[in-house]
């Protein structure tokens with residue numbers, strides 16, 4: 001586990017997750033998808049205080065699976081709540097998948113239940129705990145329900161997958177144009193650190209890099225679509241994750257290409273609004 005600021009901790013596993021320790025307990029943002037990592041993360045956080053809240057930045061499995069293995073009130077945006085079972089259809093399926101990608105999980109999964117959010121917010125939510133102020137903001141982008149968690153006194157923002165340093169963006173659940181607005185919000189914050197959904201914590205200058213990566217992919221889809229290519233043709237021809245320069249989460253295996261193609265379809269459709 002790494003320390004980013006006096007009370008801010010994170011680990012870059014899968015995904016990148018973090019937490020803030022306050023005088024009255026800990027606020028966790030997402031968590032590892034592997035149960036064995038989760039046990040380690042939980043013990044680490046509990047050494048800083050009781051885990052009071054777990055905030056989800058999005059509904060994808062890698063961000064929410066943890067919550068069946070952690071205490072604390074689960075918080076998410078309205079649309080993350082609405083999408084909650086789209087990535088993990090049920091607790092039973094979650095357990096099946098976790099046993100597959102974490103064969104050492106063993107008894108950690110006994111009685112596992114995925115927990116739906118206890119607190120659901122619209123627009124924005126301010127949460128005060130033990131001297132820290134957390135501004136949660138619905139910031140559609142990588143998913144339509146995405147949440148940014150700004151820990152004001154600690155000068156850090158948890159961005160979820162709206163920022164992914166060193167990694168290609170994925171559009172399969174994206175609100176393509178709103179994503180750019182959410183990047184503007186991230187740029188406007190007075191913070192020292194951005195903790196992304198994948199990759200290492202970064203500075204403000206990562207935001208334009210993220211925008212450029214997205215523009216490049218969208219530009220390519222636009223070019224092919226203007227040539228009259230069909231959605232399916234574009235899904236084949238605009239593939240990007242195997243290009244050199246950036247990476248994609250290897251743990252996804254062949255599913256990475258499925259998500260990539262689905263995302264290219266989402267971008268293709270979004271271009272109807274901004275041809």
Ligand SMILES: [Zn+2]
Pocket residue numbers: 058060142161
């Ligand atoms: Zn995601």
